[in-house]
Amino acid sequence: MGNAWKLMGLMVLVLFGPGSVAVAADSSPVGLVTKAEQSTLVVAQNDLPGLQARLDGLKQQVSLADSLSQLVSLQDLIQAYLNDVERQQSALLPVQAQLQSQLGVLGPASPDEQAPENTDIAIQRIHLIEQKDKLDSSLKTLAGLKASATELTTQIAALRRSRQRLSAVLQEIGATLASVWQPGQRLASSVLLLLVLAIWTLGRRVAERGLVWVCIHRMPEGRLRRSSLALASILATLLTAACALQLLFYAVTRQLPLTPMLQNLAEEIEKLVYTCVLITGLSRALLSTRHPSWRLPAIADPVALAMEHFPQILAGVLLVLVTLSQITNVSGMSTQVVIFGRGVIALIVTLIIATLLLHISKVRKAVADSGEAPEAGTTLAGLMYTFASLATVVSILALLIGYISLARFITYEIVWIFIVFSGFYLLMQLLKDLCEYLFSPRQASGKALKQLLGIGDARLEQVSTVLSGAGRASMLLFALIALLVGGVGTTFGQLFAQALEILGGAGLRKLNIIPGHLLNAVLALLIGVYLIRSLRRWLDNEFLPKTAMDPGMCASLSTLFANIGYALVILLTLSSLGVKWTNLAWIVSALSVGIGFGLQEIVKNFVSGLILLTERPVKVGDLISISGVEGDIRRINVRATEIQLSDRSIVIVPNSQLISQNLRNVTLGGSAQGVATLELTFPLDIDPEQVNNLLYNAYCEHESILDHPAPFVRFSKLTPDGITLTVTGYVSSPRVVGKIKSDLLFEILKRLGAAGISLVKPAAE
Known part of the structure; x- marks a missing residue:
């Protein structure tokens, strides 16, 4: 019955269907599509290679196009190509629908079709399926060609926009330059440009020589003069570069203000110029090839001479290539162009750094082979050389495998690390030398501080060491922040703002510490310490000796006054910082934990010292005996008491022992x-x-x-x-x-x- 229904359906399709059944005159299988539709399918299949070849040719022409007119004509050709593809699709879609409807009438294959009377139906179904598969494959290929052509049209539009914008940028630059070179302005522009050149060349030399003269004749001979000379070289370079750059911008923009696009480009170029100036200035100051005795780092003369020209080459390459890259960014060039530019920058900078490292290694080896005294190697210098070498190798590998962004990041980080490390190294050396000079007992400043604060040479050296260490630690912290948040082109203002944002985190905001209050806190600390020391000297030398109290009582009162005064000064300093006492709960909690585990002995001795100073079971000058030790009490400190024996030696006894143990006070009361x-x-x-x-x-x-x-x-x-x-x-x-x-x-x-x-x-x- 199933086969009978299928035969009836086939007869209905032949008699009343939209297309008649074409039967071949010979013994080949009978098709279910018309001859016209078969010819359409054959033509479409034969045209596919031609369409693919046309698309490949269009892509090649787009990649070689170098003008807007060529891009416009190519866009028209691609549109015609899309029309041809759509025409082919329109011709094949009805055939696809016809085949699908005929297969639907025949239905799926069944086991009954193995009978001899049903063989023609099976052959017809197989033939229809083969034709439909070919048709589907052709339509899929046409859809892919259409998508590729559409994407190519989008690329051409992007190239047209970028080139139009680049042309607009170049036109704006040309208009700006033409405004300053128009008749009547050429003389002034020439004078300004010559003045810019003079400031950058002669002005830098004059400024550097002037600052060097000041350092030589006004700075004391020694380490401070050497670090000041290095700083003078950098300051001269930066100041003259800033003056020349500002004068150049005035010369270019005095007639026609910059457009927003050019203003953005000018700001980026200004950052780049300062970066290149820092590279050359820092390298000149640290290498100091003309005056080796002024050189701060321990670099041998041959090595310094070998490195002399590489920073200038690197700065020049960065200035040219990064400027071109900034122009492409501002003009909105395609992503491929931007990535290509970054790859070129990364490749050239990497090659310069690699050449520098190889040259340094060669010179060091030559110095060692010649028998000359090699430079003093340090662990830090070795680590820096190793890091630069590894970074260079990684950058080259990244370029070879196509990771251009990684290579660019590595090369920029190498340059930035050099700037940050060199700058902060110079500042830390200058701070160390300045502290040693200001707090030296042999200098006038050190003598004045000794007289003002009433301290000895050893204490003055301790102050110098503490201030120098604290300053260098702060600079290291800022250097770390600069390495983490900064990069090539970052300004000092941006670095300072980032440092304040990091240091002014949630914890410091809860404590209400504002950087502007730091000066008040330092002044409060210094003035407070000075007042306490002055009042203590007044008590010891003028007031207490005129009272009827014994010397031991006078010493106890003086010590108690100093301890209370220092505690009040600390509280006043915290108040000047803006610390709210309600926000110190976490500090109290941390101290309580520390006291419970490690500070209990210190706290016990501190409290015992306060008891000794208030209740006075013993006082300075008493002759006591405790734990086999007998002598005179010389001083009662916050933590321990000093006992002087008969042989003038000193025994340090914790205050808690004087409170908790049996003690014999021979002179208690003064009537023993x-x-x-x-x-x-x-x-x-x-x-x-x-x-x-x-x-x-x-x-x-x-x-x-x-x-x-x-x-x-x-x-x-x-x-x-x-x-x-x-x-x-x-x-x-x-x-x-x-x-x-x-x-x-x-x-x-x-x-x-x-x-x-x-x-x-x-x-x-």
């Missing part, structure tokens, strides 16, 4: 008396009364022995070896006990010898 006791052993056959009177009289007759309490002689013990007598007397102070006992012993031995009384000799062991 010393006890001079001698223990002597006599033979058994002596007259006890005679010896008693002799000892008693010797003590009573000594002028240092007090009458009250009176001296006395005591019978200590009786042994087979002899009689032991102990004589005791009191003196005014425990500090003189040792001397008085020595005097008494000499006197007693003298009187015993005169009376014929001897002491018991020690038994031989």
